[in-house]
Amino acid sequence: MLDELICNIQQHAQTDKGYAYLMYNKAARTIEIIIADFGITIYGSYVAAQKHLDKLGDSDADALNLAQNGYSVKNLPDTENRGYGISSNMKMVVDGLKGEFAVLSGNALLLLTANDRKILALPPEIDFKGTMIMVRIPAQMPDKFNLYDYMS
Amino acid sequence: MKQIINIQEQYGAELHTRQMMERLAASLVPTNEYLLDMAGVEQISRSAADELYNLTHSEIHVDLINLEPFVEKMLSAVTKGRFLPRQHTAGDMPIIHCATIGSVQRQLMAK
Secondary structure, eight states, X not given: OHHHHHHXXXXXXOOSOEXXXXXXXXXXXXXEEEEEEOSSHHHHHHHHHTOSHHHHTTSHHXXXXXXXXXXXXXXXXXXXXXXXXXXXXXXXXXXXXXXEEEEEEETEEEEEOSSOEEEEEOOTTOOEEEEEEEEEEESSOOTTOOGGGGOO | OOEEEEHHHHHOSEEOOHHHHHHHHXXXXXXXXXXXXXXXXXXXXXXXXXXXXXXXXXXXXXXXXXXXXXXXXXXXXHHHHHTSOOOOOSOOOOEEEOOSHHHHHHHHHOO
């Protein structure tokens, strides 16, 4: 998961720097991960790749909605399933690992937990110039978790 | 004659990045044939496996031998995924327009 999220920065964010933060929260028995960049945002990645512009809309919230629904910015028509990215990671974290997933990109924040799924279009004073992915997973992996269920 | 490359010796027992596999691909000569000996490679990330799939299906003639069980399973999962159409099953998420910081806070506190 970390590899894929970090690769996304390299492949799509158009920046040469990324940031990773990992913490074990002993009290909550959770692992907290943040992967961030100051790149072109997810909206900017769709525009730069000229992908799904017909569905993109005009806001960072719309771009997050596309990303969580599996619309890839990769341009590999013969291997359309390639873009593993955010949507698959979200599924693995929330459905498989019973964790929480959030994405801040530009002017929008996506929140996904077992009980809640929504995208907040943020007020203009909150505008993150890049993308930050925040993940919280229990330190103890659920018994029934099978990595391969989330690999395709 | 196929040239054998010991991947574990050159890249270690854990293959974790696309870049690592891209470096491997860049080091190969398209006119040659290669056997990538995967013995001792115990771990591979999905993205590294994905790039390895790309390599084995590129114009360079590459075969893999001595796959460890985990690596074999990961490559199998990646290969299977290649033949599935992209699914957009998550559906749209509700977009909530927050005009103020206070409304963002309320949304963050809501369960």
